[in-house]
Amino acid sequence: MSTKLVTVWISSTDSYSERRLSPHLLISQLKTKLEPITGIPINSQKVALNLVPGQSHATHSIFLDDDNRTLLEYGVQEGSTIDVIDTDPTSASKAGQYNDVSGVEKFEISPEEYAKRRDTLRAFKERNKLGRFADEVKENESEKKDFEEVEEDFKILFPLGSRCEVSGSNGTSASRGTIRFVGPVEFNKTHAFWVGIELDEPDGKNDGSVMGVRYFSCQASHGTFVQPERVTIGDFPTLDPFADEEL
Numbered sequence: 001m002s003t004k005l006v007t008v009w010i011s012s013t014d015s016y017s018e019r020r021l022s023p024h025l026l027i028s029q030l031k032t033k034l035e036p037i038t039g040i041p042i043n044s045q046k047v048a049l050n051l052v053p054g055q056s057h058a059t060h061s062i063f064l065d066d067d068n069r070t071l072l073e074y075g076v077q078e079g080s081t082i083d084v085i086d087t088d089p090t091s092a093s094k095a096g097q098y099n100d101v102s103g104v105e106k107f108e109i110s111p112e113e114y115a116k117r118r119d120t121l122r123a124f125k126e127r128n129k130l131g132r133f134a135d136e137v138k139e140n141e142s143e144k145k146d147f148e149e150v151e152e153d154f155k156i157l158f159p160l161g162s163r164c165e166v167s168g169s170n171g172t173s174a175s176r177g178t179i180r181f182v183g184p185v186e187f188n189k190t191h192a193f194w195v196g197i198e199l200d201e202p203d204g205k206n207d208g209s210v211m212g213v214r215y216f217s218c219q220a221s222h223g224t225f226v227q228p229e230r231v232t233i234g235d236f237p238t239l240d241p242f243a244d245e246e247l
Contacts, residue, residue, distance in 0.1 A: 006076055012038035012084040023072035027064045030071065030082075038084045046085040049074050151183060154193050158182050158231060166197060167230045175224075176200050176236045180208065180216035185225060187211045194225045200238050 181196025
């Protein structure tokens with residue numbers, strides 16, 4: 001027998017609350033639990049299960065009339081609403097006006113609105129990393145660890161301060177420079193990692209800062225960001241622009 005609990009809404013004229021109940025609870029046991037919650041005596045309770053919150057009782061409610069059946073046998077689901085009607089005509093809270101189930105005013109809430117509320121059991125579990133939220137945290141932590149390991153590998157392959165040569169694009173010649181940054185950037189999420197290079201010549205597009213975020217510092221037009229496959233690490237001294245001129 002499964003011990004998993006289901007989250008349901010308990011609705012009565014004077015109260016509305018969220019509870020966690022066992023689906024194997026007998027209706028007789030349920031009514032005992034409902035009395036202190038709603039203030040309605042067991043013998044005065046008319047209990048209905050609404051499987052589609054926010055819809056009319058007449059269409060979607062099931063009366064829980066058999067005390068020896070369980071909530072599961074009646075088809076209780078996560079997010080169902082249990083409506084408790086006071087059948088005592090002398091009740092101060094009812095005064096007999098809600099004996100007709102279709103006359104009960106129900107609190108309505110969509111799944112989206114429920115997810116946004118911070119006073120629910122779901123919100124509590126999310127804040128404290130319980131239940132399925134604990135699994136999500138573990139998964140996120142695992143992904144973060146993998147990312148950090150790959151990032152560390154890139155930094156080993158492309159050490160900061162290393163001399164390098166950047167292959168040209170669209171027919172341009174190669175450029176030389178020094179690696180100043182390795183990692184993810186805010187301006188382009190298409191690729192996980194970029195290499196930021198301070199070029200020897202003003203062939204770049206920035207000064208190490210892009211869209212207000214600074215990744216490294218260099219002179220204007222000496223900074224560029226490229227993908228790792230365009231970078232070759234090695235002994236690349238600064239080119240002498242007059243090396244080919246005759247004396």
